[in-house]
Amino acid sequence: MTDRVVPAADRQRRRPTKQGVVLSAELIVETALRLIEEHGADALSVRRLGRALGADPSSLYRYFRHTDDLMLAIADELIGRTLRVWRPTGDWRADLRDLGLRMHTGALAHPRAAMLSAHRVTGRVHEIQAVESMIGVLRRAGFPDPEAVRIYHAFVDQALAFGALDSAVTALPRAAQQAEAEVWRDTYARLPADTHPNIAATARHLVASMRTSSYPAALDLLLTAAQTRLDHIRAQTEG
Amino acid sequence: MTDRVVPAADRQRRRPTKQGVVLSAELIVETALRLIEEHGADALSVRRLGRALGADPSSLYRYFRHTDDLMLAIADELIGRTLRVWRPTGDWRADLRDLGLRMHTGALAHPRAAMLSAHRVTGRVHEIQAVESMIGVLRRAGFPDPEAVRIYHAFVDQALAFGALDSAVTALPRAAQQAEAEVWRDTYARLPADTHPNIAATARHLVASMRTSSYPAALDLLLTAAQTRLDHIRAQTEG
DNA sequence: ACCTTATGACAACACCGTTGACCTGTGAAG
DNA sequence: CTTCACAGGTCAACGGTGTTGTCATAAGGT
Numbered sequence: 001m002t003d004r005v006v007p008a009a010d011r012q013r014r015r016p017t018k019q020g021v022v023l024s025a026e027l028i029v030e031t032a033l034r035l036i037e038e039h040g041a042d043a044l045s046v047r048r049l050g051r052a053l054g055a056d057p058s059s060l061y062r063y064f065r066h067t068d069d070l071m072l073a074i075a076d077e078l079i080g081r082t083l084r085v086w087r088p089t090g091d092w093r094a095d096l097r098d099l100g101l102r103m104h105t106g107a108l109a110h111p112r113a114a115m116l117s118a119h120r121v122t123g124r125v126h127e128i129q130a131v132e133s134m135i136g137v138l139r140r141a142g143f144p145d146p147e148a149v150r151i152y153h154a155f156v157d158q159a160l161a162f163g164a165l166d167s168a169v170t171a172l173p174r175a176a177q178q179a180e181a182e183v184w185r186d187t188y189a190r191l192p193a194d195t196h197p198n199i200a201a202t203a204r205h206l207v208a209s210m211r212t213s214s215y216p217a218a219l220d221l222l223l224t225a226a227q228t229r230l231d232h233i234r235a236q237t238e239g
Numbered sequence: 240m241t242d243r244v245v246p247a248a249d250r251q252r253r254r255p256t257k258q259g260v261v262l263s264a265e266l267i268v269e270t271a272l273r274l275i276e277e278h279g280a281d282a283l284s285v286r287r288l289g290r291a292l293g294a295d296p297s298s299l300y301r302y303f304r305h306t307d308d309l310m311l312a313i314a315d316e317l318i319g320r321t322l323r324v325w326r327p328t329g330d331w332r333a334d335l336r337d338l339g340l341r342m343h344t345g346a347l348a349h350p351r352a353a354m355l356s357a358h359r360v361t362g363r364v365h366e367i368q369a370v371e372s373m374i375g376v377l378r379r380a381g382f383p384d385p386e387a388v389r390i391y392h393a394f395v396d397q398a399l400a401f402g403a404l405d406s407a408v409t410a411l412p413r414a415a416q417q418a419e420a421e422v423w424r425d426t427y428a429r430l431p432a433d434t435h436p437n438i439a440a441t442a443r444h445l446v447a448s449m450r451t452s453s454y455p456a457a458l459d460l461l462l463t464a465a466q467t468r469l470d471h472i473r474a475q476t477e478g
Numbered sequence: 479a480c481c482t483t484a485t486g487a488c489a490a491c492a493c494c495g496t497t498g499a500c501c502t503g504t505g506a507a508g
Numbered sequence: 509c510t511t512c513a514c515a516g517g518t519c520a521a522c523g524g525t526g527t528t529g530t531c532a533t534a535a536g537g538t
């Protein structure tokens with residue numbers, strides 16, 4: 001077999017499956033996303049997806065080389081949805097903050113998909129658009145090219161990494177999730193001051209903080225550091 | 240079957256396998272870690288682990304309820320190893336930097352375990368020790384309690400999130416991993432300047448940067464922002 | 479109306495985690 | 509010593525997985 005996949009653009013023979021469904025890459029991706037959200041990340045298998053579509057599992061290999069290919073298509077679709085609602089204003093720091101928060105909440109809206117795709121490079125249209133936009137924001141802000149790339153890399157990976165981490169938490173079974181919250185209240189908050197002075201002194205803040213994601217804080221720290229760097233660069237070029 | 244697992248402490252009948260190996264939870268964990276290190280993350284399956292140990296795969300279910308159980312045992316072992324080699328010096332920034340990098344490389348040394356445990360709160364001794372140490376470092380540096388907790392939370396989640404993210408990349412099949420590297424060279428680096436000016440202008444830096452983890456950069460940005468915050472706080476309390 | 483061929487279907491392969499039933503050596507009790 | 513309960517190793521099987529070689533057929537261009 002050389003390659004059973006035909007590029008989406010070249011497809012024309014829209015032949016329905018036995019159950020009357022007309023397949024397409026888009027339909028497959030949509031169905032996969034629905035499957036993941038409704039029945040969990042483990043619900044995504046070629047066979048189950050085929051069943052959900054009303055098609056033989058092997059038919060999907062006419063559209064995607066292998067499951068990994070499909071994962072990338074799903075990831076790109078998610079990127080596209082996030083980017084589509086982002087409206088940059090020209091204020092680099094506010095724009096990046098907005099985008100970061102959107103990426104994070106976007107991931108949390110599809111936790112299982114986010115967990116499976118956060119670490120993938122798709123090289124597809126939506127991702128390319130996103131990269132172009134982000135680097136553009138940084139360069140227009142005045143960051144020299146190497147610095148812009150460095151900060152872009154850290155920024156995007158941090159958004160994806162926290163998105164996946166926080167998604168993993170929400171994907172935990174209800175019981176396990178509640179149990180983890182209780183560990184902070186019942187274990188950490190009760191440690192005696194003589195053996196664990198620092199935890200005891202900050203217990204109240206710990207319990208409060210650990211209930212929520214630290215991503216907004218981490219994002220602000222990253223942007224603050226970038227701002228510092230930018231001020232430094234501007235001072236140098238002026239002086 | 241009620242439960243085929245017997246607590247490690249209660250075990251006494253040390254019966255060798257057909258191939259003469261005497262099993263134990265420790266031996267299984269060690270062998271699993273070796274397997275991951277030597278043959279990649281996807282080399283770890285119950286069947287392969289059984290083969291590597293010289294035992295029937297189903298024997299392992301006498302020691303661990305299921306694979307997840309085994310993964311957690313492995314993760315627990317890793318936390319211990321990381322913390323055991325950390326020696327704080329008193330310089331808060333250097334100490335946190337050192338710990339962050341150790342956590343990250345510790346995760347990368349055993350990607351599968353890192354991916355499964357990054358988002359879990361164990362409440363066990365090693366974890367508690369780590370929390371106490373980190374918050375202690377920040378408080379001694381002069382951060383007020385709410386600020387110390389905020390930065391601790393962002394710091395530890397960042398280390399865990401990047402550890403898991405980068406682990407996921409290395410856990411990818413060889414082929415997929417190489418394919419991703421090629422996307423930057425063959426797709427991004429070849430985009431024309433008229434449609435994607437920002438990517439075209441920074442292509443060289445992008446290809447170089449994307450080859451490596453952005454965690455060190457992200458960590459330094461976080462620490463820089465923390466330093467800025469600390470300077471600000473000190474100026475206020477002095478003035 | 480014909481012919482090509484894209485595309486769907488089928489069957490098979492080699493793997494996976496997990497479990498119920500079985501067998502046997504171990505170690506303690508008599 | 510011998511006995512004997514049973515921990516712990518083994519076997520075979522189940523239902524799942526991704527993937528591929530082969531075949532059948534309907535769609536579309538000529």
